Amino acid sequence: MRIFKLKKEYLFPFLESISEGADLWAPTKKPEGKHSFQIIKDFSQIDLDYTRTILPPRKIFLPPSFNMFKATEKKYEADFSHVTEKIIFGLHPCDIHAILIMDQFYKHHYNDPYYIEARNNTLILGHSCWPDEHCLCKSAGTDIIEEGYDLFFSELEKEYLVWIGSSKGDDLIRRKPDFFDENITDKDIQKYIEWREEKDKAFSVSIDFKNMPDLMELKYQDPLWEKLGQACLACGSCSNVCPTCNCYNINDKPFLTENASHISRCWDACTLESYSEVAGGENFREARSLRLKLYYTHKLQAYISKYGKPACVGCGRCIETCPVDINIKTVAQSLDNETVDAFWDRFAKEVTK
Numbered sequence: 001m002r003i004f005k006l007k008k009e010y011l012f013p014f015l016e017s018i019s020e021g022a023d024l025w026a027p028t029k030k031p032e033g034k035h036s037f038q039i040i041k042d043f044s045q046i047d048l049d050y051t052r053t054i055l056p057p058r059k060i061f062l063p064p065s066f067n068m069f070k071a072t073e074k075k076y077e078a079d080f081s082h083v084t085e086k087i088i089f090g091l092h093p094c095d096i097h098a099i100l101i102m103d104q105f106y107k108h109h110y111n112d113p114y115y116i117e118a119r120n121n122t123l124i125l126g127h128s129c130w131p132d133e134h135c136l137c138k139s140a141g142t143d144i145i146e147e148g149y150d151l152f153f154s155e156l157e158k159e160y161l162v163w164i165g166s167s168k169g170d171d172l173i174r175r176k177p178d179f180f181d182e183n184i185t186d187k188d189i190q191k192y193i194e195w196r197e198e199k200d201k202a203f204s205v206s207i208d209f210k211n212m213p214d215l216m217e218l219k220y221q222d223p224l225w226e227k228l229g230q231a232c233l234a235c236g237s238c239s240n241v242c243p244t245c246n247c248y249n250i251n252d253k254p255f256l257t258e259n260a261s262h263i264s265r266c267w268d269a270c271t272l273e274s275y276s277e278v279a280g281g282e283n284f285r286e287a288r289s290l291r292l293k294l295y296y297t298h299k300l301q302a303y304i305s306k307y308g309k310p311a312c313v314g315c316g317r318c319i320e321t322c323p324v325d326i327n328i329k330t331v332a333q334s335l336d337n338e339t340v341d342a343f344w345d346r347f348a349k350e351v352t353k
Contacts, residue, residue, distance in 0.1 A: 005160070005183070006153070007158065010176075015087075023085065024089060025038065026046045030054075035050040037090075048090055050129075057088055057099065060122070066265060068114065070258075071261045091126045092127065094135075100147070101311060105244075123150045135314060136207060139206040143203075150172065151163065152165060207329060212304075216301040224331075226289050228289060230351060231344035232326055239270065244303075250265055270291060270294050270295055271291050
């Protein structure tokens with residue numbers, strides 16, 4: 001693995017040169033102050049001073065809704081129009097870890113062509129970050145990334161240290177070799193070490209992910225799930241913002257003018273009541289408590305047995321999003337018998353009075 005230096009004033013000219021013929025996605029700031037990944041037309045739109053985007057980068061690989069194929073009386077025509085040449089710049093380590101989990105998931109038993117085609121046509125350019133009060137990536141072991149990117153930019157004072165993570169990343173560097181300096185000095189190394197040490201100290205919250213699989217098993221029938229179910233709004237927001245969620249539904253949309261149907265795929269959520277409903281109206285997880293239990297079983301137990309890591313990368317999106325404080329932090333802390341200050345806990349106490 002090679003490391004270069006890049007002066008900050010060269011960053012946007014470099015991005016402009018490598019994004020010719022590709023859609024460049026990067027974090028932008030919305031009017032209300034939150035951030036989202038958007039296709040960049042004006043480089044002044046890029047805002048790297050962010051902690052998390054509203055939606056995770058999986059929306060770039062598999063959009064919330066896209067057409068899979070067109071069905072006629074005689075044949076199916078696959079539709080890969082959502083696949084274009086893309087570069088995603090500004091991804092934080094936790095989101096790159098989430099992409100690595102998706103890489104495994106979508107190739108586990110069956111290669112999902114819609115994800116794989118999009119993934120193969122996308123370059124990943126990561127960027128360093130700073131934790132806030134919701135970041136759990138250090139607990140999840142996702143605060144550092146060693147694979148899954150083509151280039152990774154670690155921001156220092158006036159320059160970046162740029163890690164090359166793939167042959168494609170090396171090709172990008174070769175487009176503008178004059179921008180990059182391979183002479184990494186002892187001073188540069190010391191700056192980076194100090195930055196890493198300060199970042200480690202900045203984490204203010206943690207959970208013990210190692211204990212979660214056993215606790216999920218031991219507390220599968222715990223009253224905690226009923227307490228959570230009483231307060232849950234079943235809005236599906238936690239699933240929509242999670243970078244590793246992958247539930248989807250299929251819609252058949254007939255077009256009489258074409259004498260065909262468009263078979264579209266759209267995001268879904270196992271926390272929604274309709275998700276577990278089958279033909280005849282039977283619903284095996286009608287209770288919100290059962291759906292929440294399924295959701296957190298995936299996050300804290302099932303993925304560890306399959307992929308060796310939890311399906312939570314500690315990004316903090318669910319903490320920031322859920323209006324009743326049902327999130328990875330409060331659920332994990334409750335499973336670990338910690339006292340939590342959460343709306344759902346206060347609501348349960350009021351109900352039982």
